[in-house]
Every structure is written in structure tokens, then in C-alpha cells.
Amino acid sequence: MVCQKYFTLNNGAQMPAVGLGTWQSSEKDDTVYKAVKAALAAGYRHIDTAMMYGNEAEVGRGIRDGLKENGLKREDVFVTTKLAPIDARPEYVPRGFEDSFKRLDIGYIDLYLMHWPVAMNPETRQLFPLRPDGSRDVDEELKGRFEITWEAMEKLLDTGKVKSIGVANFSIPNLERLLKTAKVVPAVNQIELHPYLPQFKLVEFCKSKGIHCSAYSPLGSTQSTLFEDETLGKIAKSYNVSLAQILISWGVTRGSVLPKSVHPERIASNIETVELKDEEIQAINDISKTTTKRFIRPNWGVPVFDEDFE
Ligand SMILES: NC(=O)c1ccc[n+]([C@@H]2O[C@H](COP(=O)([O-])OP(=O)(O)OC[C@H]3O[C@@H](n4cnc5c(N)ncnc54)[C@H](OP(=O)(O)O)[C@@H]3O)[C@@H](O)[C@H]2O)c1
Structure with missing residues (x-):
């Protein structure tokens, strides 16, 4: 059955439980455009981009056309996009927000996330800027003070162009730090x-603080080893569904869960x-208890995940 579950966020907004992920879904040859339209036609009411x-x-063009084609x-649709580390000042x-808002061109954004708790040198306009010695070009002026990035994100709510704000890739120590000064949880x-x-x-x-967790890379992303897992395979077989399901x-x-695919049948x-x-x-x-694996671990040059703080 098409999943029709919703989660209520801490501001009352309703977020559909399954959203289409679009990382590595190319904007070329209508790839992501078609994926978004296929998702809306299949019953998705939640799209994640950045x-x-x-x-x-x-993604925005796919949403606009998908809305029309499906009446x-x-x-009816919940759309998330994200602030990049080069726009963290x-x-x-x-x-950064206005650029995303204009590119998407869908009237408003449902959820705007701080993509990473890191700030990169914004001058180069490169997404992963490097210094000549090969190290990450972190923003020395900001020195990782994501609290002030968050304060600027809080002000976006006054524009009415975004309904909810949140974070991504925040560990417990970083959330504890953020919550000390945040006016908006x-x-x-x-x-x-x-x-x-x-x-x-x-x-x-997160639950104890009223923060909803959204699952990215729920299938293990592009290098997944989850598809060989015996326990998952057995359960999938017993329901006669795919392991991804x-x-x-x-x-x-x-x-909520954000599986990405560009194939309409998947x-x-x-x-x-x-x-x-x-x-x-x-x-x-x-x-x-027996197998653990983090599939997404970009080297930002600063501690990010819970295990980085242990
Ligand atoms: N906030 C963040 O920092 C962050 C980081 C990573 C991801 N995300 C978000 O989360 C979304 C999902 O994560 P992800 O893209 O890393 O990985 P994912 O959804 O876990 O896995 C995507 C991979 O699984 C394949 N796939 C999809 N459905 C399948 C199925 N039924 N059977 C077998 N393979 C299948 C896809 O291939 P095909 O496309 O060829 O079907 C693709 O290679 C992203 O797209 C993005 O929106 C956010």
C-alpha cells in the first residue's frame, strides 16, 4: 500500500513519511525532472533537494508540472531544500535562501535545513574548497559558530517564504550547543x-527535544551493502516485496524516510x-549489534558525527 503516514513537526507542520531523495539525480536530460514527476504520480507528497x-x-520544474498533471x-506537497556550508556566514x-527559493520557483519552501554544521570559505564559491596544502578551506571568520548561522536562519521565518527550519548532520554535542542559544528549536x-x-x-x-528525525541514505546510498543482509532478505521474501521496501x-x-531513485518502477x-x-x-x-556502517562521511576537516566527539 502507498504509505500515507504523516509526522507532525514541533510547529504543527505535517510532513509525509516517505519523501523522494534527489542527491545525485542529475538535472541533465530531464533525469531529476522525470523522477520528481514519477514520484508525484506514484503518490509521493514529499521531495528533498539541496x-x-x-x-x-x-526539481522545481518537476514539482510544478507534476502538481498540474496530477491535479x-x-x-499538497512538502518540499525541503538546504543551506550549503559556503553560505553559512x-x-x-x-x-543562499533567496537563490534556492528562486531556482525552485514553487511559491514557498516547506523546510529549509542547515545542510552541515560546518562553514566553508565562501569566497571560492566551490562546494568543497581546498587550500593549496590539500586541507579543507574552512571559513576562518566563522570558526564553526553554527549558532550564528542558525540565528540568521530563524530570521528567514519572518519572510513567510519558508514554513519550517531545521538542521542536518547534527550530532548530540552539536545539538546541545545549538539549543543553548536557539530561539527556534x-x-x-x-x-x-x-x-x-x-x-x-x-x-x-532528538525526540526528547521535539526534533523530528528524517532518514537520509535509507537504502545505504550508492555503495550499499544492506542488499546482501540475510535478516532483511528473509523478511523481504516473507512479504514478497523488495529488500528496499x-x-x-x-x-x-x-x-520520515528519503529514498532516492531515478527509475520510475523503483x-x-x-x-x-x-x-x-x-x-x-x-x-x-x-x-x-553485529554490523554497523556509515556510508556518508565527507571529510569537512572538522568534527561532525557523534563518533568524532568520543
Ligand atoms: N542531508 C544530507 O547531508 C544528506 C546526505 C545524503 C542524502 N541525503 C538525502 O537523502 C536522499 C537519499 O539518500 P541517498 O541518495 O544517499 O541514498 P539511498 O536513497 O539510500 O540510495 C539510493 C541508491 O539506491 C538505489 N535504489 C533506489 N531504489 C532502489 C531499489 N528499490 N532497489 C535497489 N536499489 C535502489 C538508487 O539507484 P537508482 O537511482 O538508479 O534507482 C541509488 O543508487 C538523497 O537523495 C538526499 O535527498 C541527504
């Missing part, structure tokens, strides 16, 4: 979540979830 994915304009209204936040923390990286402590911490079905028991099946039994959820929860 400035860093370089595809906002095509949907703008408010407070004075650049409004520009982030609505969402978008983090890598799947059976090899269930992040129980971080998810529990089991990953997503487990994911939506915890929070896009359609990924949102068809099954109701897992408690013992199956437990068996999937237990997988990380």
Missing part, C-alpha cells in the same frame, strides 16, 4: 539512518510499505 545537489531548478495543489544566509534533524546505522541515542535525544517500512516506524515500489510485526522490527533493530 543547493549542493545542483538540481533545484529542475494537486502546492500545499549570517550575512550570506538570506542570499529545529523542526527536523536529517541524518543517515538505516539498520547498519540506526543511531538510537541520537534519535532518542523492508528498509523503508522499518524506517517509517521511526521517522520510485513507485519504494513508497509501497508493509506493516512490520514487532518481532520483525526488533530483528531489524538488532542487526547493528
